[in-house]
Amino acid sequence: MTIHFPFQNTYSALPANFFARVAPTPVAAPRLIKLNRTLAVHLGLDPDVLESPEGAEILAGKRLPEGAEPIAMAYAGHQFGQFVPQLGDGRAILLGEVIDKDGVRRDIQLKGSGPTPFSRRGDGRAALGPVLREYIVSEAMFALGIPTTRSLAAVVTGENVMRETMLPGAVLTRVAASHVRVGTFQFFAARGDTDGVRKLADHVIARHYPDVAKAERPYHALLEGVVARQADLVARWLLVGFIHGVMNTDNTSISGETIDYGPCAFMDDYNPAQVFSSIDEMGRYAYANQPRIALWNLTRLAECLLPLFSDEQDKAIEQAQFILGDFADKFTAAYQAGLRKKIGLFTERDGDEALIQDLLDAMAKNTADFTLTFRRLSDAAGDGAEHEVRDQFTDPTAFDEWAARWRQRLADEPQSAAERQAAMRAVNPAFIPRNHRVEAVIAAAVNNDYAPFEELLTVLSKPYEDQSEFAAYADPPLPDQRVLRTFCGT
Ligand code: AMP
Numbered sequence: 507m508t509i510h511f512p513f514q515n516t517y518s519a520l521p522a523n524f525f526a527r528v529a530p531t532p533v534a535a536p537r538l539i540k541l542n543r544t545l546a547v548h549l550g551l552d553p554d555v556l557e558s559p560e561g562a563e564i565l566a567g568k569r570l571p572e573g574a575e576p577i578a579m580a581y582a583g584h585q586f587g588q589f590v591p592q593l594g595d596g597r598a599i600l601l602g603e604v605i606d607k608d609g610v611r612r613d614i615q616l617k618g619s620g621p622t623p624f625s626r627r628g629d630g631r632a633a634l635g636p637v638l639r640e641y642i643v644s645e646a647m648f649a650l651g652i653p654t655t656r657s658l659a660a661v662v663t664g665e666n667v668m669r670e671t672m673l674p675g676a677v678l679t680r681v682a683a684s685h686v687r688v689g690t691f692q693f694f695a696a697r698g699d700t701d702g703v704r705k706l707a708d709h710v711i712a713r714h715y716p717d718v719a720k721a722e723r724p725y726h727a728l729l730e731g732v733v734a735r736q737a738d739l740v741a742r743w744l745l746v747g748f749i750h751g752v753m754n755t756d757n758t759s760i761s762g763e764t765i766d767y768g769p770c771a772f773m774d775d776y777n778p779a780q781v782f783s784s785i786d787e788m789g790r791y792a793y794a795n796q797p798r799i800a801l802w803n804l805t806r807l808a809e810c811l812l813p814l815f816s817d818e819q820d821k822a823i824e825q826a827q828f829i830l831g832d833f834a835d836k837f838t839a840a841y842q843a844g845l846r847k848k849i850g851l852f853t854e855r856d857g858d859e860a861l862i863q864d865l866l867d868a869m870a871k872n873t874a875d876f877t878l879t880f881r882r883l884s885d886a887a888g889d890g891a892e893h894e895v896r897d898q899f900t901d902p903t904a905f906d907e908w909a910a911r912w913r914q915r916l917a918d919e920p921q922s923a924a925e926r927q928a929a930m931r932a933v934n935p936a937f938i939p940r941n942h943r944v945e946a947v948i949a950a951a952v953n954n955d956y957a958p959f960e961e962l963l964t965v966l967s968k969p970y971e972d973q974s975e976f977a978a979y980a981d982p983p984l985p986d987q988r989v990l991r992t993f994c995g996t
């Protein structure tokens with residue numbers, strides 16, 4: 507049986523140095539463990555076909571769907587500040603692009619599908635744990651309303667991969683608006699290939715920033731667009747307590763989606779300096795450092811675009827600096843607007859920023875759970891009962907003092923308590939993919955029990971609803987359940 511995907515590929519039509527043509531390496535005994543049926547339908551794919559044995563073979567890279575033009579994309583990147591001129595998809599293969607039900611072009615990529623010409627030391631494979639982590643967290647981000655790559659499927663390969671220990675191998679099917687990263691631009695810029703930079707810029711303008719094509723200076727407008735989307739994205743991360751963990755330039759998407767869920771995690775207690783990633787020893791990618799790092803990564807993108815800005819380098823640099831200068835304002839505006847909503851303020855008054863900062867400071871000092879504090883505050887805004895918020899603070903009087911000021915400020919707001927509560931509940935999730943839950947799901951899956959994985963996905967698909975039967979999923983970890991370190995998929 508041949509299975510046809512409605513591919514309409516454009517990246518594989520770019521010049522040959524943009525990628526390497528390479529097919530996935532077949533695996534021994536693929537078994538589909540999860541198909542995102544809703545997403546399949548959205549992509550114009552038949553979920554029943556994908557669930558057939560032949561479909562599972564496609565999702566494992568054992569068989570190619572008709573119309574696929576498999577490629578590994580070339581890219582470079584700054585990893586923890588160090589430039590690596592050639593990275594590229596070392597364990598991922600783009601099968602092709604489809605147009606989804608919204609008319610948006612989407613990449614369908616297999617991750618963990620075998621070596622490519624860009625694999626340097628790795629085996630091109632992925633272990634089951636990181637595949638499930640990416641599946642869970644990317645789908646949770648989607649449900650939270652945050653731009654992200656999606657997960658279409660997870661397959662176990664029937665083969666083991668050697669890491670510190672032997673682990674079951676798996677393949678994730680990732681769906682993205684595109685896989686073009688800041689590092690893709692760096693690949694061409696580092697080779698002095700201005701024509702490559704221009705072709706790539708034209709490709710992403712057509713694909714992600716079509717309005718920019720009409721601008722007087724399209725390449726400047728492209729940088730403005732990427733700056734705006736990244737500023738908004740990082741603000742959204744902070745507003746839900748998300749820590750990406752590896753904000754290298756090769757993990758910074760030009761489309762503005764969250765990409766590459768490695769050692770990422772949501773924090774439990776609010777701590778601006780929080781780091782989980784085992785490889786981030788200096789705290790470069792700590793929670794509160796993320797806006798600064800996003801700007802650093804955007805500055806690397808701007809450097810690549812300089813030759814397209816002007817033949818006169820001084821002029822080009824000045825123009826780039828001007829555009830990058832907008833990042834701070836855009837980030838702060840998005841972040842502050844989000845925080846105001848989190849505490850139920852619809853209007854803007856002097857002193858709001860200080861009020862919010864004082865709450866965050868009290869939370870940090872009193873190890874308050876980030877998610878629960880805001881969720882319980884939403885309920886307190888409705889019925890006035892504050893004991894559940896107070897309980898989040900080691901010294902509840904720290905909350906009481908703040909709450910008195912908050913109540914006074916709310917008195918100026920036109921909304922009813924019920925309206926305010928509903929608005930706050932719509933931005934303050936009850937359920938996030940807490941690390942200890944993710945770890946427990948992975949531990950069960952490695953023992954072939956996927957029921958906890960399914961249940962966690964169900965809970966996280968409606969993060970803003972109370973789901974009383976799953977109330978325990980909102981709880982922070984007990985002291986012995988706390989996860990202190992997360993690891994990359996490598
Ligand atoms: P990532 O951590 O997925 O962002 O990967 C960073 C770089 O390392 C990319 O070039 C990957 O393709 C490469 N890489 C990561 N894991 C492997 C692996 N198991 N085999 C081959 N290359 C890998």
Ligand code: MG
Binds near residue numbers: 756757766
């Ligand atoms: Mg990466």
